[in-house]
Amino acid sequence: xxxxxxxxVMEHFTNPRNVGEIEDADGIGEIGNAKCGDIMKMYIxxxxxxxxxxxxxxxxCGSAIATSSIATEMIMGKTIKEALKLSNKAVVEALxxxxxxxxxxxxxxxxxxxxxxxxxxxxxxxxxxxxxxxLADPHEEACKLE
Amino acid sequence: MDRLIYADxxxxxxxxxxxxxxxxxxxxxxxxxxxSLYSFGQNARQxxxxxxxxxxxxxxxxxDEVFFTSGGSEADNxxxxxxxxxxxxxxxxxxxxxxxxxxxxLHTLNALKKQGYEITLLPVYENxxxxxxxxxxxxxxxxxxxxxxxxxxxxxxxxxxxxxxxxCREKGVLFHTDAVQAVGHVPVDFSGMNIDMLSLSAHKFHGxxxxxxxxxxxxxxxxxxxxxxxxxxxxxxxxxxxxxxVGLAHALKITCDNIENTAPSLISKRERLISGLLSSVERCRxxxxxxxxLPGNVNISFEGVEGESLLLLLDxxxxxxxxGSACTSGSLDPSHVLLSIGLxxxxxxxxxxxxISNETTDEEVDILLEVIPPIIxxxxxxxxxxEKIIKGEKYE
Numbered sequence: 027x028x029x030x031x032x033x034x035v036m037e038h039f040t041n042p043r044n045v046g047e048i049e050d051a052d053g054i055g056e057i058g059n060a061k062c063g064d065i066m067k068m069y070i071x072x073x074x075x076x077x078x079x080x081x082x083x084x085x086x087c088g089s090a091i092a093t094s095s096i097a098t099e100m101i102m103g104k105t106i107k108e109a110l111k112l113s114n115k116a117v118v119e120a121l122x123x124x125x126x127x128x129x130x131x132x133x134x135x136x137x138x139x140x141x142x143x144x145x146x147x148x149x150x151x152x153x154x155x156x157x158x159x160x161l162a163d164p165h166e167e168a169c170k171l172e
Numbered sequence: 173m174d175r176l177i178y179a180d181x182x183x184x185x186x187x188x189x190x191x192x193x194x195x196x197x198x199x200x201x202x203x204x205x206x207x208s209l210y211s212f213g214q215n216a217r218q219x220x221x222x223x224x225x226x227x228x229x230x231x232x233x234x235x236d237e238v239f240f241t242s243g244g245s246e247a248d249n250x251x252x253x254x255x256x257x258x259x260x261x262x263x264x265x266x267x268x269x270x271x272x273x274x275x276x277x278l279h280t281l282n283a284l285k286k287q288g289y290e291i292t293l294l295p296v297y298e299n300x301x302x303x304x305x306x307x308x309x310x311x312x313x314x315x316x317x318x319x320x321x322x323x324x325x326x327x328x329x330x331x332x333x334x335x336x337x338x339x340c341r342e343k344g345v346l347f348h349t350d351a352v353q354a355v356g357h358v359p360v361d362f363s364g365m366n367i368d369m370l371s372l373s374a375h376k377f378h379g380x381x382x383x384x385x386x387x388x389x390x391x392x393x394x395x396x397x398x399x400x401x402x403x404x405x406x407x408x409x410x411x412x413x414x415x416x417x418v419g420l421a422h423a424l425k426i427t428c429d430n431i432e433n434t435a436p437s438l439i440s441k442r443e444r445l446i447s448g449l450l451s452s453v454e455r456c457r458x459x460x461x462x463x464x465x466l467p468g469n470v471n472i473s474f475e476g477v478e479g480e481s482l483l484l485l486l487d488x489x490x491x492x493x494x495x496g497s498a499c500t501s502g503s504l505d506p507s508h509v510l511l512s513i514g515l516x517x518x519x520x521x522x523x524x525x526x527x528i529s530n531e532t533t534d535e536e537v538d539i540l541l542e543v544i545p546p547i548i549x550x551x552x553x554x555x556x557x558x559e560k561i562i563k564g565e566k567y568e
Contacts, residue, residue: 031484039484045554060518060557060567063478063498063506067556085557087480087499 032122038092046081055141066138089128093135175490182527188378194422198415223421230428233362244352244373247386248276250397251348251369259316266290268310268318272512300329300460322354326509327460328469337366356427379423383416438467448541470526476558477522477551485547496523
């Protein structure tokens with residue numbers, strides 16, 4: 027049967043991994059807004075500079091749910107340093123590609139992880155900007171263009 | 173999933189087999205060109221003429237007021253562009269329309285705006301209905317045209333067309349209506365409803381795709397959009413699509429003959445869907461007037477969910493539906509129709525349009541009512557927006 031999304035996107039959309047909240051999270055990141063139609067919220071637990079647990083909640087289209095799901099898999103158990111290296115391009119590749127107008131979903135996934143890590147550093151009393159960099163919101167930008 | 177529940181009849185409809193049967197001779201043996209003199213060509217000519225007479229009789233206009241086009245979009249473009257061009261010569265460069273027209277109308281108006289025309293887009297309020305008083309007040313001495321859709325394609329609201337037409341007559345302004353969603357679904361009376369121009373499209377009423385018509389009241393000066401032949405009295409060039417023209421006429425006949433008989437049962441299925449969904453799912457609302465709407469149109473917004481993921485999960489259940497969410501349109505803004513009735517962006521993203529037809533069975537309605545609520549629940553469970561809603565936090 028012909029499908030709009032790749033099989034991997036459909037797999038993660040139908041069976042999203044690591045869905046939910048972490049009540050005693052060490053860092054929480056939220057990116058996007060309801061007005062634009064996509065919100066991703068990432069919760070991380072950090073132990074010895076490693077992501078020991080990660081959960082997400084997403085309001086958005088199929089690819090938004092799939093990108094957040096696969097991104098959680100890609101950073102689970104990784105060091106913070108490694109997690110910060112996760113690029114939106116790697117997320118797209120892991121999903122076997124995304125339609126052109128859905129690429130911004132992968133940027134949201136990357137950014138929401140960075141936002142959660144930034145929040146973790148802030149809670150530790152460390153300024154996250156030199157480590158995480160400035161967080162852009164691709165959706166804010168795109169919405170402004172409309 | 174082998175099951176297919178087709179609830180997207182506003183997008184397109186199934187070609188009736190009886191219609192295909194009437195078309196077949198003109199796709200096979202009877203391939204003559206209606207413009208040819210020999211009898212083999214005249215067979216096709218006769219078929220086109222008969223189809224034109226049928227359209228005229230079902231829509232209450234004259235046969236010489238029917239002009240076949242490639243579909244509704246061409247008819248809309250033609251009506252608006254040519255009226256604008258003709259009236260500009262008389263110094264009239266103002267057009268009145270509404271904010272929630274189909275893009276075939278809105279984008280054409282936008283193009284005209286860039287050419288120096290002035291466009292007034294009327295509001296449609298919370299119920300998705302144009303107020304006749306607003307039309308009256310918007311008409312000026314330099315108004316060239318009023319173009320207002322008969323029924324909205326997303327929320328199905330039916331506009332007060334005869335009343336708007338009467339106002340236009342009184343003020344001496346031409347009135348065009350995009351009736352693509354109305355023809356074959358509700359009674360349409362070209363002469364009796366004070367309409368000057370009307371667009372229709374066959375595939376919205378169980379006819380073939382790629383064929384439509386523009387009805388133009390006799391006596392209106394009208395230039396052609398497509399040049400290059402004497403077809404359609406020299407106003408629309410191109411060899412007639414005989415098979416599709418025949419298909420359009422027969423689909424119109426079948427649907428119009430059935431409207432009175434089938435409307436009550438279709439409306440009762442619609443009502444069952446609406447009340448079933450509103451009562452089983454919390455925090456959702458019906459979009460568009462509950463009574464002045466197309467018999468098969470259901471449009472509901474569910475808070476905290478996004479339309480595209482809803483459609484994907486429905487697809488797994490074999491259900492074909494549609495949404496006004498941005499993600500299904502390729503832009504970041506949700507449907508202009510849902511925004512025009514005052515829905516906040518976040519809620520417009522969570523809309524679901526089900527458009528059923530006479531082919532939709534009671535069992536299918538039961539299945540829809542059974543599969544939709546758990547899908548909403550599932551999406552809400554993973555939605556951070558829903559989390560905010562139930563905590564009473566602001567989310568937009």
